[in-house]
Amino acid sequence: xxxxxxxxxxxxxxxxxxxxxxxxxxxxxxxxxxxxxxxxxxxxxxxxxxxxxxxxxxxxxxxxxxxxxxxxxxxxxxxxxxxxxxxxxxxxxxxxxxxxxxxxxxxxxxxxxxxxxxxxxxxxxxxxxxxxxxxxxxxxxxxxxxxxxxxxxxxxxxxxxxxxxxxxxxxxxxxxxxxxxxxxxxxxxxxxxxxxxxxxxxxxxxxxxxxxxxxxxxxxxxxxxxxxxxxxxxxxxxxxxxxxxxxxxxxxxxxxxxxxxxxxxxxxxxxxxxxxxxxxxxxxxxxxxxxxxxxxxxxxxxxxxxxxxxxxxxxxxxxxxxxxxxxxxxxxxxxxxxxxxxxxxxxxxxxxxxxxxxxxxxxxxxxxxxxxxxxxxxxxxxxxxxxxxxxxxxxxxxxxxxxxxxxxxxxxxxxxxxxxxxxxxxxxxxxxxxxxxxxxxxxxxxxxxxxxxxxxxxxxxxxxxxxx
Amino acid sequence: xxxxxxxxxxxxxxxxxxxxxxxxxxxxxxxxxxxxxxxxxxxxxxxxxxxxxxxxxxxxxxxxxxxxxxxxxxxxxxxxxxxxxxxxxxxxxxxxxxxxxxxxxxxxxxxxxxxxxxxxxxxxxxxxxxxxxxxxxxxxxxxxxxxxxxxxxxxxxxxxxxxxxxxxxxxxxxxxxxxxxxxxxxxxxxxxxxxxxxxxxxxxxxxxxxxxxxxxxxxxxxxxxxxxxxxxxxxxxxxxxxxxxxxxxxxxxxxxxxxxxxxxxxxxxxxxxxxxxxxxxxxxxxxxxxxxxxxxxxxxxxxxxxxxxxxxxxxxxxxxxxxxxxxxxxxxxxxxxxxxxxxxxxxxxxxxxxxxxxxxxxxxxxxxxxxxxxxxxxxxxxxxxxxxxxxxxxxxxxxxxxxxxxxxxxxxxxxxxxxxxxxxxxxxxxxxxxxxxxxxxxxxxxxxxxx
Numbered sequence: 001x002x003x004x005x006x007x008x009x010x011x012x013x014x015x016x017x018x019x020x021x022x023x024x025x026x027x028x029x030x031x032x033x034x035x036x037x038x039x040x041x042x043x044x045x046x047x048x049x050x051x052x053x054x055x056x057x058x059x060x061x062x063x064x065x066x067x068x069x070x071x072x073x074x075x076x077x078x079x080x081x082x083x084x085x086x087x088x089x090x091x092x093x094x095x096x097x098x099x100x101x102x103x104x105x106x107x108x109x110x111x112x113x114x115x116x117x118x119x120x121x122x123x124x125x126x127x128x129x130x131x132x133x134x135x136x137x138x139x140x141x142x143x144x145x146x147x148x149x150x151x152x153x154x155x156x157x158x159x160x161x162x163x164x165x166x167x168x169x170x171x172x173x174x175x176x177x178x179x180x181x182x183x184x185x186x187x188x189x190x191x192x193x194x195x196x197x198x199x200x201x202x203x204x205x206x207x208x209x210x211x212x213x214x215x216x217x218x219x220x221x222x223x224x225x226x227x228x229x230x231x232x233x234x235x236x237x238x239x240x241x242x243x244x245x246x247x248x249x250x251x252x253x254x255x256x257x258x259x260x261x262x263x264x265x266x267x268x269x270x271x272x273x274x275x276x277x278x279x280x281x282x283x284x285x286x287x288x289x290x291x292x293x294x295x296x297x298x299x300x301x302x303x304x305x306x307x308x309x310x311x312x313x314x315x316x317x318x319x320x321x322x323x324x325x326x327x328x329x330x331x332x333x334x335x336x337x338x339x340x341x342x343x344x345x346x347x348x349x350x351x352x353x354x355x356x357x358x359x360x361x362x363x364x365x366x367x368x369x370x371x372x373x374x375x376x377x378x379x380x381x382x383x384x385x386x387x388x389x390x391x392x393x394x395x396x397x398x399x400x401x402x403x404x405x406x407x408x409x410x411x412x413x414x415x416x417x418x419x420x421x422x423x424x425x426x427x428x429x430x431x432x433x434x435x436x437x438x439x440x441x442x443x444x445x446x447x448x449x450x451x452x453x454x455x456x457x458x459x460x461x462x463x464x465x466x467x468x
Numbered sequence: 469x470x471x472x473x474x475x476x477x478x479x480x481x482x483x484x485x486x487x488x489x490x491x492x493x494x495x496x497x498x499x500x501x502x503x504x505x506x507x508x509x510x511x512x513x514x515x516x517x518x519x520x521x522x523x524x525x526x527x528x529x530x531x532x533x534x535x536x537x538x539x540x541x542x543x544x545x546x547x548x549x550x551x552x553x554x555x556x557x558x559x560x561x562x563x564x565x566x567x568x569x570x571x572x573x574x575x576x577x578x579x580x581x582x583x584x585x586x587x588x589x590x591x592x593x594x595x596x597x598x599x600x601x602x603x604x605x606x607x608x609x610x611x612x613x614x615x616x617x618x619x620x621x622x623x624x625x626x627x628x629x630x631x632x633x634x635x636x637x638x639x640x641x642x643x644x645x646x647x648x649x650x651x652x653x654x655x656x657x658x659x660x661x662x663x664x665x666x667x668x669x670x671x672x673x674x675x676x677x678x679x680x681x682x683x684x685x686x687x688x689x690x691x692x693x694x695x696x697x698x699x700x701x702x703x704x705x706x707x708x709x710x711x712x713x714x715x716x717x718x719x720x721x722x723x724x725x726x727x728x729x730x731x732x733x734x735x736x737x738x739x740x741x742x743x744x745x746x747x748x749x750x751x752x753x754x755x756x757x758x759x760x761x762x763x764x765x766x767x768x769x770x771x772x773x774x775x776x777x778x779x780x781x782x783x784x785x786x787x788x789x790x791x792x793x794x795x796x797x798x799x800x801x802x803x804x805x806x807x808x809x810x811x812x813x814x815x816x817x818x819x820x821x822x823x824x825x826x827x828x829x830x831x832x833x834x835x836x837x838x839x840x841x842x843x844x845x846x847x848x849x850x851x852x853x854x855x856x857x858x859x860x861x862x863x864x865x866x867x868x869x870x871x872x873x874x875x876x877x878x879x880x881x882x883x884x885x886x887x888x889x890x891x892x893x894x895x896x897x898x899x900x901x902x903x904x905x906x907x908x909x910x911x912x913x914x915x916x917x918x919x
Contacts, residue, residue: 028537031803032549034556037559037723038723040558040559040560041556041557041558041559042557042558042559043805044531044532044552044553044554044556044557045532045533045534045553045803045804045805046532046533046534046549046550046552046553047521047533047534047535047536047803048534048535048536048537048542048545049536050535050536050537051517051536059508060508060510061508061509061510061511061512062510062511062512063511063512063513064511064512064513064515065513065514065515066513066515066517067515067516067517068516068517068518068519068536068537068538081514082514085512085514085587088587088588088591089508089509089512089591125552125553125555125556126556129556147724148723148724148725184724184725184848186724189727190849191724191727191846191848191849192846192848192849193846193848193849234693234874234876234915234916234917235693235917236919262612265505265506265610265612266610267610267612267647269654345515345517347511347513381843381844382840382842382843383840383843384839384840384842384843386656386839388612388647388654388656389654389655389656391839391855391871391872392855393839393840393843393844393854393855393874394840394843395840395843395844395853412851413846413851413852413853413876414853415840415843415844415853415854415855415874415876417855417872417873417874418872419872463690463872463873463874463917463918464917465853465854465855465873465874465875465876465917466853466876466915466917467851467853467876467877467878467915468915
């Protein structure tokens, strides 16, 4: 995406005032999306995101600049302005360091682990519409209480080229496809929504392999069940959280607090807990950027470093943080391939990829049978956390009461809250049915695709915020 | 490539392709941010970005495509994809380009003086702000975020009917997250400031706000579960209304995504509730001369003394309802299709002070922070359950801090149950969904879950 000499000249201009590392992040992203409301196409869009981000690291600080203009004069000017900012911020004048750029044949190439069968660009739009329509029809056919459907398709092809002054040169193509199927069930004064949102680092083959009717039916089933559900009781009780998107509990309660973004400034409850027990021995948790075609995977992170499998917690003991290059300097820890950003408009920082609680040995049914009373959160929604206190919250999309070891009546409108450090210690049972699910995660470097996951787990006691 | 040359080449190509009309929406911004941590600049950025969206009518339907690359190479792709997108649109109500209004209101969102406040002074201000915050109290363990940013933006809309509009705005935003520690307890406090004159900015006041809030939360404990009278302070109230603002959009009502469908003229809120959406408001920074379709913005009552006067319309939802657009046809970004958003959307304050409002409450909770708004709300049914922090209200006075509770209810019911509105109207930082202004208010009958 950029010539060697051009990159050299830009980085040399960036390093002229004594920066320690300069980095170019070039991006071209094509996005297409189609949205149906009640089975009719309401929105269709296509576009190109394009630009260049330039970062200069000096000491533990960074200057960041970006532009859409990538001609020679514009990028050299961008680099010069950024270098001036470095100069102004430094207390002492520093000597320029050299720029190393390797020849193509000497560059380390990370093998592509994500084979793509059909790129989104050439897919007939009518085919996409027909498949979305099938989901909508299945939702409506499920029950006459279904009054609205929304079905969308979104695909992106992100091409990036990352070059830094230490000789790193990485190129990567990220092809992602997601569908979002939702249904609204209505009674006279009440409306409830159900949805499914699978995604993968795949091309159109992902949609072709999906059973759209099943997705539409499932979304409708949740909506109708919740429409008929009673209000969730409030108070403290045992909570069972189902596999798949249930993993959002670990993402919020713990994941963000293990990112170097907050750890490096000691703004995390887990900042000085490496090697210590932070979770119950039943919990092993992993962030893994490697799995082929998984939604949150990457060949290289947005700093050009190969992603890896990071065991964060092993049998309750904190083993590793998720670390990007700059925060790694502060922490004296190498990057774990966790540097991510939404686009060239954001400086990268440490983020999650595919983050999950590993399988235990118990059957899910056994854990349910062993619970006298509590809440069973079959499907979770999103949540958020304040990393420095660990206070988190997330929403239950589809919940049921557990009575005498059995899943009983459905309940709606529950939010779960707690403190990360406490809830991790209170996970007392972990099942063996691990599943991952696609999500979008927002933080300081923008919104990035991440997967969450877990097998069914039980938390001894949590605050359930219902309306009753 | 320059804007005018790009526009002309694009329109020419589109007409040759068979588009019967076309529009270019162009947004450019210059943004500056400095983050301070530990007395040093931890991040500094200074950037410019442009984006353009093409929209046009092809075979009677409107198609979209956008680009951040403003050069000859993308024009063909834009036109071809917009035509393909137009080809699959099936909605009954046909979207149309807007020829333009005869007059547009003036906005005062652009202050040239902000542009002359240079980077060195902004850095100096941010450094001083962090230093001052550390010095306020010895329990300050860290200033986790100390950020000053400025943004200058231009929006242009031009179409083949000869419309050619330009609107400019600039804004400065500063915020602090202070972390305090005492007896092994950690709490954080956030405060922000926004405006377009940095000479009016008191970083001392901002720092005191953030640190003071963090300190006030140190005493926090959960509260007993139960039903309480709840006061939302003006910030939490802004977040709550921003979350549910979509219920006032005609397009949502028409699709069955809002229970306000068919309620124009009916009582939907308590009598003391008047909500206005004002396109050009001097007290707020969310003003716009025109919306993303080129329709002039208006100042109108949305709810007056509890009665729903109008929903917010874009041209398409207005066409469907047989009314005129209210000038609320905004795009959340240049990339997106025209949707609906608020301008300066505010709840009219009363003359009752915040203190006086609390004085009438024997046993209640004042909510100052809400979390999980993106996930804890069912924006269709109005049901919500949010994590919250705040203070007890005991015998008419603010008491100890409260943490680890949820507050749950239904937004439609909440509108009807607002019993007192205070005088402390405060506008939040403008966002893609609009700019919200709220005084604190008291509402009965919400469920708190805690101990």
